[in-house]
Amino acid sequence: DGGITQSPKYLFRKEGQNVTLSCEQNLNHDAMYWYRQDPGQGLRLIYYSQIVNDFQKGDIAEGYSVSREKKESFPLTVTSAQKNPTAFYLCASSTRAPRGNEQFFGPGTRLTVL
Amino acid sequence: SQQGEEDPQALSIQEGENATMNCSYKTSINNLQWYRQNSGRGLVHLILIRSNEREKHSGRLRVTLDTSKKSSSLLITASRAADTASYFCATDGGSSYKLIFGSGTRLLVRP
Numbered sequence: 001d002g003g004i005t006q007s008p009k010y011l012f013r014k015e016g017q018n019v020t021l022s023c024e025q026n027l028n029h030d031a032m033y034w035y036r037q038d039p040g041q042g043l044r045l046i047y048y049s050q051i052v053n054d055f056q057k058g059d060i061a062e063g064y065s066v067s068r069e070k071k072e073s074f075p076l077t078v079t080s081a082q083k084n085p086t087a088f089y090l091c092a093s094s095t096r097a098p099r100g101n102e103q104f105f106g107p108g109t110r111l112t113v114l
Numbered sequence: 115s116q117q118g119e120e121d122p123q124a125l126s127i128q129e130g131e132n133a134t135m136n137c138s139y140k141t142s143i144n145n146l147q148w149y150r151q152n153s154g155r156g157l158v159h160l161i162l163i164r165s166n167e168r169e170k171h172s173g174r175l176r177v178t179l180d181t182s183k184k185s186s187s188l189l190i191t192a193s194r195a196a197d198t199a200s201y202f203c204a205t206d207g208g209s210s211y212k213l214i215f216g217s218g219t220r221l222l223v224r225p
Contacts, residue, residue, distance in 0.1 A: 031211060042202060042217040043157075050211055058212065090156055096211065102147065103204075103213060105156035 003027070006091050006106035013078070013085065013113050021076045021109045023091035030096035032074035033103065036060060037088045046089075049074055050096055078111065086113045120203055120219040128224050133190040135219040137203030138183075144206050146179055147213065148188050151200045160188075160201075193223045 004025040013019045023032065031050050035043040045058030049068040063082025068074055074093075078085045088110050092103040121136045137146070145164045149157040163170045163179045163186065170177045176189040190197055200220050204213040 033212065035215075040220075043215040045212055045214075048212050088154075092157075101211075102159045102162060103157075105158070107156045108154070110154075 004091060004093055004104050004106040006089075006109050008109060009107065011109055011111045013111060015113060016080045018077055018079050019111065021078065021089055021091075021111070023074045023076065023106060024072055025074075025093045025104070025106075026072060027093055027104060028071070029093035029104070030071070031094045031101075032068070033092045033094075034058075034064070034066065034074070034076045035090045035092065037090060037108075043090060046076065085111055087111060120201070120216045122219060123217070124220045124222070126222040126224065127193055129193060129195055131193055133193050133197070133221055133223070135188045135201050135221070137186045137188070137216055139186075139203075139205045139216075140184065141205075142208040143181070144208055146177075146186050147204045148175075148177060148186075149202045149204060149215075151202065151218070153199075157202065190221075193221075195223050195225045197221060198223045 007022045033048040034046040037043050044060050046064050047058050047066040049055035052071050055066050055068050065077045088108050090108045091106045094101040094103045119138050127133050145162050147162045148160045150160050151157045161172045161177050163177050174191045179186045200218040202215050202218045204215045
């Protein structure tokens with residue numbers, strides 16, 4: 001059963017803590033993406049990766065970090081430098097070419113800072 | 115700023131009616147996509163229309179694209195309560211692998 005999974009579904013963080021959100025896909029996609037969604041808003045791109053061991057900053061990368069050591073996995077770390085991290089985080093994947101391909105989304109992780 | 119902006123921000127219709135949502139964008143594109151999001155869930159791809167296409171159908175969905183006006187519309191015919199969701203357009207900006215999403219239209223279909 002192919003797809004993209006995210007864990008955990010809900011995450012609570014104390015101020016000053018780093019937390020890591022998991023994203024795994026078994027679709028054999030080269031490209032993976034992290035988005036942030038605030039209530040009633042659209043998606044904003046945090047980071048994306050087109051291939052293993054390579055990633056680029058999106059529009060709101062400050063306070064976040066990623067790694068892409070395996071094709072299947074693209075974890076996102078929300079660091080203490082992110083001043084307003086409470087949001088819904090979505091991971092997506094797609095084939096690498098041609099440009100602007102359909103993206104497949106995970107179910108999301110809702111992060112709340114206590 | 116967002117590449118795509120949807121209009122209206124919210125739409126409430128009766129089951130069986132048609133729902134039309136519009137999207138405007140700012141730069142040239144290779145294609146435009148529409149996605150659906152149920153509350154608290156991930157997005158689901160609905161349809162992709164390429165820049166050289168003017169209209170595309172998929173089941174009860176009809177998408178149009180006018181590149182001269184930099185706009186697209188999504189029509190859902192014979193709406194059902196299960197169509198209640200947020201709908202987003204997304205463009206590739208013409209030169210990038212990444213998508214740029216609009217702020218979405220929240221559709222409520224009343225039974």
